[in-house]
Amino acid sequence: QVQLQESGPGLVKPSETLSLTCTVSGDSITSGGNYWTWIRQPAGKGLEWIGRIYSRGSTNYNYNPSLKSRVTISVDTSNNLFTLKLRSVTAADTAVYYCARERVAPGTSYPAPWGQGKRVIVSS
Amino acid sequence: QSALTQPASVSGSPGQSITISCTGTTSDIGNDNYVSWYQQHPGKAPKVMIYDVASRPSGVSDRFSGSKFGSTASLTISGLQAEDEADYYCSSYTTSNTVVFGGGTKLTVL
Numbered sequence: 001q002v003q004l005q006e007s008g009p010g011l012v013k014p015s016e017t018l019s020l021t022c023t024v025s026g027d028s029i030t031s032g033g034n035y036w037t038w039i040r041q042p043a044g045k046g047l048e049w050i051g052r053i054y055s056r057g058s059t060n061y062n063y064n065p066s067l068k069s070r071v072t073i074s075v076d077t078s079n080n081l082f083t084l085k086l087r088s089v090t091a092a093d094t095a096v097y098y099c100a101r102e103r104v105a106p107g108t109s110y111p112a113p114w115g116q117g118k119r120v121i122v123s124s
Numbered sequence: 125q126s127a128l129t130q131p132a133s134v135s136g137s138p139g140q141s142i143t144i145s146c147t148g149t150t151s152d153i154g155n156d157n158y159v160s161w162y163q164q165h166p167g168k169a170p171k172v173m174i175y176d177v178a179s180r181p182s183g184v185s186d187r188f189s190g191s192k193f194g195s196t197a198s199l200t201i202s203g204l205q206a207e208d209e210a211d212y213y214c215s216s217y218t219t220s221n222t223v224v225f226g227g228g229t230k231l232t233v234l
Contacts, residue, residue: 037223046127047162047170047213049223062221065125098169109158109217112172112181 002026004099006118012093013124018086020118022099029080030056035102036082037111038073040095048095052102053082089122096120128152128214128226135232141202144229146214147195152224154195158217161190161199164228165210173212174199201231209233 008020037052051063055075072085096117103110129147136142157177162170174190214226
């Protein structure tokens with residue numbers, strides 16, 4: 001059974017960098033067909049796709065255009081995890097951050113499972 | 125990229141059927157069949173109910189079904205039950221190899 005777990009600081013100061021880790025169990029971070037994704041949800045609001053990474057041999061990234069200048073997603077194959085870094089944060093980045101696996105094959109994209117979410121508050 | 129358009133709320137009585145629409149463009153929903161639907165209960169992570177427009181994951185009730193016509197996707201829930209009361213989100217791939225979500229629909233079971 002594949003499980004994902006987010007971890008990292010729950011409080012980040014404005015202008016600093018938000019760093020979160022998603023630890024994957026039950027599947028390899030370098031398995032073919034797997035995209036590893038970050039999504040966020042401000043309190044009381046909808047879901048926002050942040051970006052994803054595919055790492056098998058070469059590494060491919062896709063980022064939300066509205067966040068692309070501040071976001072980096074990377075993988076740590078030794079520890080079977082992937083990370084999110086969001087630079088120059090403001091209060092608008094306060095949200096619950098989710099990580100998820102997306103299984104992709106020709107003609108299909110299955111976006112599951114998701115982690116339980118990590119609440120991050122941006123405040124001084 | 126603009127969010128997909130969903131109604132803010134829908135409601136129905138137990139046993140009835142409801143449909144939630146999700147409208148996009150030819151750059152997302154209208155471009156391929158990578159549309160997913162999620163159910164989210166308060167304080168919980170979203171759960172995928174439909175993927176690839178109309179496919180249902182193992183363990184999801186067959187009361188949930190999906191469809192698409194042009195740039196509009198739909199989620200239909202038949203035989204409404206109290207436990208179906210939740211927020212529902214659609215998502216779609218875009219032609220830029222990104223993903224866009226809908227704004228969410230709150231389902232109330234009367």
